[in-house]
Amino acid sequence: MTLKRPLKILLTSVGCPGAPALIRRLKNNGEREITIIGIDMNPYATGFNMVDSPYIVPPANDEDYIQSLLTIIEEEQPNILFPQSSSEVGPISRNKKKFENLDVNVMVSKPEPIEICNNKYELFEFLKSRGLKTPEYYYPKDLDEFQECAKLLGFPNKRVCFKPHISKGSRGFRIIDPEINKVDILMNQLPFNRFMSMNEFVEMFQDIDLPQFLLMEYLEGPECTVDTLVSDGETLLATVKTREKARSGLAMIFKTLNRPDLESYSEHAMKELGLDYCINVQFKGEHLIEINPRVSTFAYQDDLVLPYLALKWLLGEITKEELAAQKSKIQYGRITIRYYEQYGVKDFHVPSVLGKKIG
Secondary structure (H helix, E strand, O other), X not given: OOOOOOEEEEEOOXXXXXXXXXXXXXXXXXXXXXXXXXXXXXXXXHHHHOOOEEEEOOOOOOOOHHHHXXXXXXXXXXXXXXXXXXXXXXXXXXXXXXXXXXXXEEOOOOHHHHHHHHOHHHHHHHHHHOOOOOOOEEOOOOHHXXXXXXXXXXXXXXXXXXXXXXXXXXXXXXXXXXXXXXXXXXXXXOOOOOEEOHHHHHHHHOOOOOOOEEEEEOOOOOEEXXXXXXXXXXXXXXXXEEOOEEEOOEEEEEXXXXXXXXXXXXXXXXXXXXXXXXXXXXXXXXEEEEEEOOOOXXXXXXXXXXXXXXXXXXXXXXXXXXXXXXXXXXXXXXXXEOOOOOOOOOOOOOOEHHHOOOO
């Protein structure tokens, strides 16, 4: 087999939970040599031990973040900039032209749909305006309105839940359960449980302004994710997986499913938003609850690595028809297990871009 031309990729957030598997799969692609320049703001990022050139950079909201990427690009001359974090895709997208001027292909959506997806309330408003089904939700402006809206959602006869308009992971997400109490939380719930009582919520915010929360009905049903490869809103390839078990807020066991109904909903949302490349669409039951405009933990198969296919699409090395043909490779019912690993090093010796001390 004739190998394809080598690639050099600037991969961000190499300390995120999905980075080790992604790095291994990109490097072991079977078609070409891939060199990875890995960046993260954490000097002990796991991926630093796996990439070819590691760099510490400022956080994505730092004024020097974009300049740090430009500095690395001028030094390393990668072919592709591949962001992994929701906090990074916005700044990178808004500055896309600067990177393209350095002959770098940027695997990111346009700024407008990214901003909508990263704000959970704005996303629900957008979906509803396009005729797409959403959970019942409210945007309460103060504590009294929060409690009134909770009643409209059926509380205290039903659970309700809330999350900040803008957040990462499960930060700020809680379920308000009328039957929960501090003793139950202490004795029966894990330390990172998501439950609290309404009294605890009121006590927490009675003397301060209420943050921007999306208050919504608590949804029953399995958690599923549609992982997609999209081009200007057109879904080129999609796979569906469950979230069977979680630990510390991270999904640890997945099962690949054949769910054309969820794929169809996801395709509709992608078309309305006009997103690009690897997009992660989360469902609870039949309700769409989040869209992450970035790559996410994928249920990899040896013969199906969606992020690598996205790179080939970006470079014009694969057609829509060839991507559609990948659908036949999906192994429905296949279980994927994520587990903890460890390694020891004496010192990372990772250079800090722009001489900034990160901490």
